[in-house]
Amino acid sequence: MKKLYLFALLLMPLVSQADVTDLQSKMMRLDTALFDSFNHCNNPVQLAKHASYFAEGVEFYHDNGGVTWDRNSMIANTKQYACGKYTRELVSGTFEVFTIKDFGVMTKGTHIFCQNGGNKCDGKADFVMLWHDLGDKLEITRVLSYGHRSNMDNK
Template identity: 60%
Template sequence: MNVTRPRKVKMALSCLLGTAMLGGAGEAMATTERTAEQLSQAIDVVDAAVFDAFNRCADPAQLAKHAAYFDEGVEFYHDNGGVTWTRDEMIGRTRANVCGHYRRERVPGTLAVFPIKGFGAIAQGTHRFCDLSGTTCAGEADFVMIWREQDGRWQVTRVLSYAHRPTVP
Protein backbone atom coordinates (compact mmCIF):
# COMPACT_ATOMS: atom_id res chain seq x y z
CA MET A 1 0.00 0.00 0.00
CA ASN A 2 1.48 3.32 -1.02
CA VAL A 3 0.54 5.88 1.64
CA THR A 4 1.71 9.45 1.26
CA ARG A 5 3.98 10.89 3.94
CA PRO A 6 1.44 13.46 5.24
CA ARG A 7 -1.14 10.70 5.65
CA LYS A 8 1.42 8.53 7.48
CA VAL A 9 2.14 11.44 9.83
CA LYS A 10 -1.57 11.98 10.49
CA MET A 11 -2.05 8.25 11.15
CA ALA A 12 0.96 8.18 13.50
CA LEU A 13 -0.30 11.25 15.35
CA SER A 14 -3.77 9.71 15.75
CA CYS A 15 -2.30 6.56 17.27
CA LEU A 16 0.13 8.50 19.42
CA LEU A 17 -2.47 10.95 20.68
CA GLY A 18 -4.83 8.16 21.59
CA THR A 19 -2.10 6.57 23.68
CA ALA A 20 -1.01 9.86 25.22
CA MET A 21 -4.51 10.87 26.22
CA LEU A 22 -5.33 7.48 27.71
CA GLY A 23 -2.11 7.55 29.71
CA GLY A 24 -3.11 10.77 31.46
CA ALA A 25 -6.84 10.18 31.76
CA GLY A 26 -6.83 9.68 35.52
CA GLU A 27 -4.43 12.50 36.35
CA ALA A 28 -5.29 16.14 36.95
CA MET A 29 -3.49 18.10 34.28
CA ALA A 30 -3.03 21.80 34.86
CA THR A 31 -2.07 23.71 31.75
CA THR A 32 -1.84 27.40 31.12
CA GLU A 33 -4.06 28.86 28.42
CA ARG A 34 -1.87 30.45 25.75
CA THR A 35 -2.26 31.89 22.31
CA ALA A 36 -0.90 29.76 19.47
CA GLU A 37 2.13 32.07 19.29
CA GLN A 38 2.77 31.85 23.04
CA LEU A 39 2.50 28.05 22.96
CA SER A 40 4.91 27.85 20.01
CA GLN A 41 7.38 30.08 21.85
CA ALA A 42 7.11 27.98 25.02
CA ILE A 43 7.74 24.74 23.13
CA ASP A 44 10.58 26.33 21.15
CA VAL A 45 12.25 27.23 24.46
CA VAL A 46 11.87 23.78 26.06
CA ASP A 47 12.92 22.00 22.84
CA ALA A 48 16.07 24.14 22.72
CA ALA A 49 16.78 23.47 26.41
CA VAL A 50 16.29 19.69 26.25
CA PHE A 51 18.60 19.43 23.26
CA ASP A 52 21.18 21.87 24.63
CA ALA A 53 21.64 19.35 27.46
CA PHE A 54 21.50 16.45 24.95
CA ASN A 55 24.29 18.04 22.91
CA ARG A 56 26.52 18.14 26.00
CA CYS A 57 25.44 14.78 27.45
CA ALA A 58 29.01 13.45 27.72
CA ASP A 59 28.93 15.47 30.97
CA PRO A 60 26.88 13.38 33.44
CA ALA A 61 25.24 16.52 34.87
CA GLN A 62 24.01 17.51 31.40
CA LEU A 63 22.75 13.97 30.75
CA ALA A 64 20.77 14.17 34.02
CA LYS A 65 19.40 17.57 32.99
CA HIS A 66 18.38 16.11 29.62
CA ALA A 67 16.71 13.13 31.32
CA ALA A 68 14.63 15.40 33.57
CA TYR A 69 12.72 16.67 30.53
CA PHE A 70 11.21 13.20 29.99
CA ASP A 71 8.47 11.48 31.94
CA GLU A 72 9.60 8.28 33.70
CA GLY A 73 7.24 6.30 31.45
CA VAL A 74 8.21 8.02 28.20
CA GLU A 75 7.65 5.93 25.10
CA PHE A 76 10.22 6.54 22.36
CA TYR A 77 9.54 5.13 18.90
CA HIS A 78 12.56 5.17 16.56
CA ASP A 79 12.21 3.73 13.07
CA ASN A 80 15.78 2.38 13.08
CA GLY A 81 16.41 1.80 16.78
CA GLY A 82 13.09 0.33 17.86
CA VAL A 83 11.05 1.23 20.93
CA THR A 84 12.05 2.14 24.46
CA TRP A 85 9.39 2.10 27.15
CA THR A 86 11.02 4.03 29.99
CA ARG A 87 13.18 7.09 30.57
CA ASP A 88 15.96 4.94 32.04
CA GLU A 89 16.09 2.73 28.95
CA MET A 90 16.00 5.74 26.61
CA ILE A 91 18.74 7.57 28.52
CA GLY A 92 20.86 4.40 28.61
CA ARG A 93 20.72 4.24 24.81
CA THR A 94 21.51 7.94 24.56
CA ARG A 95 24.52 7.51 26.85
CA ALA A 96 25.80 4.52 24.85
CA ASN A 97 25.13 5.74 21.31
CA VAL A 98 25.01 9.54 21.26
CA CYS A 99 26.93 11.23 24.07
CA GLY A 100 30.31 12.40 22.87
CA HIS A 101 29.53 11.43 19.27
CA TYR A 102 26.64 13.52 17.89
CA ARG A 103 24.72 16.72 18.42
CA ARG A 104 21.14 17.44 17.41
CA GLU A 105 20.13 20.52 15.43
CA ARG A 106 16.55 21.38 14.64
CA VAL A 107 16.19 22.37 10.99
CA PRO A 108 15.21 26.06 11.06
CA GLY A 109 11.62 26.79 10.15
CA THR A 110 10.37 23.21 10.62
CA LEU A 111 8.91 23.36 14.14
CA ALA A 112 5.11 23.22 14.20
CA VAL A 113 3.26 23.24 17.52
CA PHE A 114 -0.33 22.17 18.18
CA PRO A 115 -2.20 22.42 21.49
CA ILE A 116 -3.65 19.43 23.32
CA LYS A 117 -6.45 20.84 25.45
CA GLY A 118 -5.92 20.29 29.16
CA PHE A 119 -2.65 18.43 28.59
CA GLY A 120 0.08 20.24 26.67
CA ALA A 121 1.24 20.28 23.08
CA ILE A 122 2.38 18.35 20.05
CA ALA A 123 5.70 19.46 18.56
CA GLN A 124 6.54 18.32 15.07
CA GLY A 125 9.54 19.11 12.90
CA THR A 126 12.76 17.97 11.32
CA HIS A 127 16.11 17.59 13.01
CA ARG A 128 19.57 16.59 11.90
CA PHE A 129 22.37 14.86 13.72
CA CYS A 130 25.90 16.14 13.34
CA ASP A 131 29.25 14.57 14.12
CA LEU A 132 30.88 16.30 17.11
CA SER A 133 34.34 15.87 15.60
CA GLY A 134 33.53 18.12 12.64
CA THR A 135 30.92 20.22 10.94
CA THR A 136 29.30 17.38 8.99
CA CYS A 137 25.63 16.60 9.49
CA ALA A 138 25.18 13.18 7.96
CA GLY A 139 21.56 12.43 8.73
CA GLU A 140 18.21 13.97 9.44
CA ALA A 141 14.80 12.75 10.50
CA ASP A 142 11.31 13.92 11.29
CA PHE A 143 10.10 14.02 14.86
CA VAL A 144 6.94 14.31 16.90
CA MET A 145 7.09 14.96 20.62
CA ILE A 146 4.11 15.03 22.97
CA TRP A 147 4.75 17.56 25.73
CA ARG A 148 2.74 17.57 28.97
CA GLU A 149 2.56 20.70 31.11
CA GLN A 150 1.93 20.00 34.75
CA ASP A 151 2.39 22.47 37.59
CA GLY A 152 4.29 24.83 35.28
CA ARG A 153 6.75 22.11 34.21
CA TRP A 154 7.01 20.66 30.71
CA GLN A 155 7.89 17.00 30.16
CA VAL A 156 7.89 14.77 27.11
CA THR A 157 5.61 11.73 27.35
CA ARG A 158 5.91 10.30 23.81
CA VAL A 159 8.45 10.64 21.01
CA LEU A 160 8.45 9.57 17.37
CA SER A 161 11.72 9.83 15.44
CA TYR A 162 11.29 8.53 11.91
CA ALA A 163 12.07 8.89 8.21
CA HIS A 164 15.81 8.87 8.91
CA ARG A 165 17.72 9.77 5.78
CA PRO A 166 20.99 11.30 4.63
CA THR A 167 21.16 15.07 4.97
CA VAL A 168 20.81 16.86 1.68
CA PRO A 169 23.51 19.56 1.40
Protein backbone atom coordinates (compact mmCIF):
# COMPACT_ATOMS: atom_id res chain seq x y z
CA MET A 1 0.00 0.00 0.00
CA LYS A 2 2.84 2.38 0.84
CA LYS A 3 4.40 1.76 -2.59
CA LEU A 4 1.11 2.57 -4.31
CA TYR A 5 0.76 5.79 -2.30
CA LEU A 6 4.34 6.81 -3.11
CA PHE A 7 3.74 6.07 -6.80
CA ALA A 8 0.59 8.22 -6.77
CA LEU A 9 2.51 11.07 -5.13
CA LEU A 10 5.19 10.86 -7.80
CA LEU A 11 2.57 11.10 -10.56
CA MET A 12 0.85 14.17 -9.09
CA PRO A 13 3.33 16.70 -10.52
CA LEU A 14 2.85 15.16 -13.99
CA VAL A 15 -0.91 15.50 -13.81
CA SER A 16 -0.64 19.01 -12.43
CA GLN A 17 1.83 20.02 -15.15
CA ALA A 18 -0.52 18.70 -17.85
CA ASP A 19 -3.41 20.66 -16.33
CA VAL A 20 -1.26 23.80 -16.19
CA THR A 21 -0.22 23.36 -19.83
CA ASP A 22 -3.85 22.87 -20.90
CA LEU A 23 -4.94 25.96 -18.96
CA GLN A 24 -2.04 27.99 -20.36
CA SER A 25 -3.06 26.99 -23.91
CA LYS A 26 -6.74 27.72 -23.27
CA MET A 27 -6.01 31.16 -21.84
CA MET A 28 -3.60 31.98 -24.66
CA ARG A 29 -6.36 31.11 -27.15
CA LEU A 30 -8.80 33.37 -25.27
CA ASP A 31 -6.26 36.21 -25.15
CA THR A 32 -5.63 35.84 -28.88
CA ALA A 33 -9.36 35.85 -29.68
CA LEU A 34 -10.02 38.79 -27.34
CA PHE A 35 -7.38 40.92 -28.99
CA ASP A 36 -8.16 39.77 -32.51
CA SER A 37 -11.60 41.29 -31.96
CA PHE A 38 -9.94 44.39 -30.44
CA ASN A 39 -7.64 44.72 -33.44
CA HIS A 40 -10.66 44.71 -35.77
CA CYS A 41 -13.08 46.64 -33.53
CA ASN A 42 -13.73 49.33 -36.14
CA ASN A 43 -16.08 46.64 -37.53
CA PRO A 44 -19.25 46.74 -35.36
CA VAL A 45 -19.51 42.93 -35.35
CA GLN A 46 -15.96 42.65 -34.00
CA LEU A 47 -16.61 45.37 -31.42
CA ALA A 48 -19.64 43.42 -30.19
CA LYS A 49 -17.55 40.25 -30.08
CA HIS A 50 -14.87 42.11 -28.11
CA ALA A 51 -17.50 43.35 -25.64
CA SER A 52 -18.79 39.80 -25.13
CA TYR A 53 -15.58 38.79 -23.34
CA PHE A 54 -16.26 41.24 -20.50
CA ALA A 55 -18.68 41.03 -17.59
CA GLU A 56 -21.35 43.72 -17.54
CA GLY A 57 -19.81 45.13 -14.35
CA VAL A 58 -16.18 44.90 -15.48
CA GLU A 59 -13.80 47.29 -13.78
CA PHE A 60 -11.01 48.59 -16.01
CA TYR A 61 -8.11 50.35 -14.29
CA HIS A 62 -5.81 52.26 -16.64
CA ASP A 63 -2.86 54.14 -15.16
CA ASN A 64 -3.18 56.98 -17.67
CA GLY A 65 -6.88 56.90 -18.52
CA GLY A 66 -8.39 56.28 -15.10
CA VAL A 67 -11.13 53.83 -14.17
CA THR A 68 -14.24 52.67 -15.97
CA TRP A 69 -16.80 50.82 -13.88
CA ASP A 70 -18.84 48.94 -16.49
CA ARG A 71 -18.65 47.26 -19.88
CA ASN A 72 -20.63 49.92 -21.76
CA SER A 73 -18.30 52.73 -20.64
CA MET A 74 -15.21 50.65 -21.33
CA ILE A 75 -16.39 49.71 -24.83
CA ALA A 76 -17.33 53.34 -25.55
CA ASN A 77 -13.76 54.35 -24.63
CA THR A 78 -12.33 51.55 -26.76
CA LYS A 79 -14.45 52.65 -29.71
CA GLN A 80 -13.51 56.31 -29.30
CA TYR A 81 -9.79 56.00 -28.56
CA ALA A 82 -8.57 52.69 -30.02
CA CYS A 83 -10.74 51.19 -32.77
CA GLY A 84 -9.19 51.77 -36.17
CA LYS A 85 -6.24 53.58 -34.58
CA TYR A 86 -4.21 50.88 -32.82
CA THR A 87 -3.63 47.17 -32.80
CA ARG A 88 -2.29 45.15 -29.91
CA GLU A 89 0.46 42.54 -29.99
CA LEU A 90 1.44 40.33 -27.07
CA VAL A 91 5.16 40.43 -26.27
CA SER A 92 6.44 36.88 -26.72
CA GLY A 93 7.37 35.08 -23.52
CA THR A 94 5.51 37.43 -21.17
CA PHE A 95 2.13 35.70 -20.89
CA GLU A 96 1.50 34.06 -17.51
CA VAL A 97 -1.52 32.23 -16.12
CA PHE A 98 -2.51 31.70 -12.48
CA THR A 99 -5.56 29.95 -11.07
CA ILE A 100 -7.69 31.67 -8.45
CA LYS A 101 -9.41 29.16 -6.19
CA ASP A 102 -13.21 29.15 -6.44
CA PHE A 103 -13.16 32.02 -8.94
CA GLY A 104 -11.26 31.48 -12.15
CA VAL A 105 -8.01 32.58 -13.70
CA MET A 106 -5.63 35.53 -13.69
CA THR A 107 -3.61 36.31 -16.80
CA LYS A 108 -0.79 38.80 -17.01
CA GLY A 109 1.77 39.89 -19.51
CA THR A 110 3.18 42.72 -21.57
CA HIS A 111 1.84 44.02 -24.83
CA ILE A 112 2.68 46.65 -27.40
CA PHE A 113 0.33 48.87 -29.33
CA CYS A 114 0.97 49.66 -32.96
CA GLN A 115 -0.45 52.52 -34.98
CA ASN A 116 -2.62 51.41 -37.88
CA GLY A 117 -1.30 52.30 -41.29
CA GLY A 118 2.34 52.04 -40.31
CA ASN A 119 4.92 49.88 -38.66
CA LYS A 120 5.31 52.04 -35.57
CA CYS A 121 4.67 50.27 -32.29
CA ASP A 122 5.27 53.13 -29.89
CA GLY A 123 3.43 52.03 -26.77
CA LYS A 124 4.18 49.24 -24.33
CA ALA A 125 2.27 48.31 -21.17
CA ASP A 126 1.73 45.55 -18.66
CA PHE A 127 -1.66 44.01 -18.00
CA VAL A 128 -3.51 41.79 -15.57
CA MET A 129 -6.94 40.31 -16.31
CA LEU A 130 -9.19 38.41 -13.94
CA TRP A 131 -11.37 35.85 -15.73
CA HIS A 132 -14.39 34.54 -13.82
CA ASP A 133 -15.20 30.90 -14.57
CA LEU A 134 -18.96 30.69 -15.09
CA GLY A 135 -18.89 27.00 -15.97
CA ASP A 136 -19.83 27.36 -19.63
CA LYS A 137 -17.52 30.31 -20.30
CA LEU A 138 -14.94 32.63 -18.80
CA GLU A 139 -15.57 36.37 -18.65
CA ILE A 140 -13.28 39.20 -17.66
CA THR A 141 -14.29 41.01 -14.47
CA ARG A 142 -11.22 43.16 -13.78
CA VAL A 143 -8.50 44.63 -15.98
CA LEU A 144 -5.35 46.41 -14.85
CA SER A 145 -3.49 48.19 -17.63
CA TYR A 146 -0.41 49.85 -16.19
CA GLY A 147 3.22 50.74 -16.70
CA HIS A 148 2.53 52.48 -19.98
CA ARG A 149 5.82 53.49 -21.51
CA SER A 150 7.59 54.05 -24.76
CA ASN A 151 8.41 50.91 -26.69
CA MET A 152 12.12 51.35 -27.18
CA ASP A 153 12.26 48.35 -29.54
CA ASN A 154 9.62 50.07 -31.75
CA LYS A 155 8.44 46.61 -32.90
